[in-house]
Amino acid sequence: MKFSILVLGAPFSNQAAYSAYRFVEAMMETEHTIHRVFFYQDGIHTSSALATPPQDEHDLYEAWQDLIASHKIECFSCIAAAARRGVIDAAEADRHGRPANNLAKGFELAGLGQLVEAMVVSDRLVTFGK
């Protein structure tokens, strides 16, 4: 079966991004596939390259990046939700004259159409809310 995952909460603020991470990790042990992970609302913070947990805490940001890299998982953050909250890529930084960009490796910015497509094309959508 083809799954898509929707993440609505930011790492650390609540468990949404963590539970989603554990779920996706578990999926890798099955024959089912992940079509897309979509980060919306505060979930977009998962795609920040600048978030820096303390050394003695679990780095969920790095965990997501490793998971994405190891299994080639398609991860999108909603471009509008991310921009509002201060996560932008190089193209957006350029377009809006911002001093820096901070989208983490393995993530892409996309419109809500990608979430709609994920809902339509997937057999299952699992939402992790805040």
Added chain:
Amino acid sequence: MPTATLHTLNKPESHAELNEELARVISPDDALLLLEDGVYQALRLDVTESKDWSALCEHVYILEDDLHARGLKPPSNPNSTVISYLEFVKLCVQYDKIVSWY
């Protein structure tokens, strides 16, 4: 053909209206997964006189890591099962859709 839904719930009882709305919608063929702070609702599963989720749906599942993280013990209610993330994935396949309540 009527569908059977896996509902997920990540909040404790204090989120009264969230719980009420889920109770209004959940069907006897549906299942409920308690995860994150929702695992606190597992405490009520072993209190005999109180009405709990096991009376409203087919089965109550509880995510084991969230349960143990919070110092809680698996309930003995036979209509409940403590599960892993892998089993959570398998439940998603078994049910027709997943509706998350948060």
Added chain:
Amino acid sequence: MTNKEILIVCRSTPYGSSNAKEALDLVLAAATFDQSVTLLFSGDGCYQLIGKHQSERIHSKSMERMMSALPVYGVDNIYIDALSLKKRAINPELINASAQAIDTDTIKSLYESATTVLHF
């Protein structure tokens, strides 16, 4: 794209959090992609439908105006939970006329017939 039945349930007040706006953004995106979208207002979401917003007073986009665009996008199935209205002492006359008040059984059938359900 094959058609799915998407049910979006708005349970949050407008303006106090981003939930209402981000729900509507998704509703409009789904409608733009020709998906069948049903919108249900329940719990605190009912407050969204009280009319005559002066949102500019808090430097916000009007949720009311966004909602008025829904029929233009082909989103006609707009419902509101009658019980939530009653619990909040909201006079049904205050509510945007495009939303139809429905009971618990109807809400249950909306959840059952949808292929995807999201809460905001």
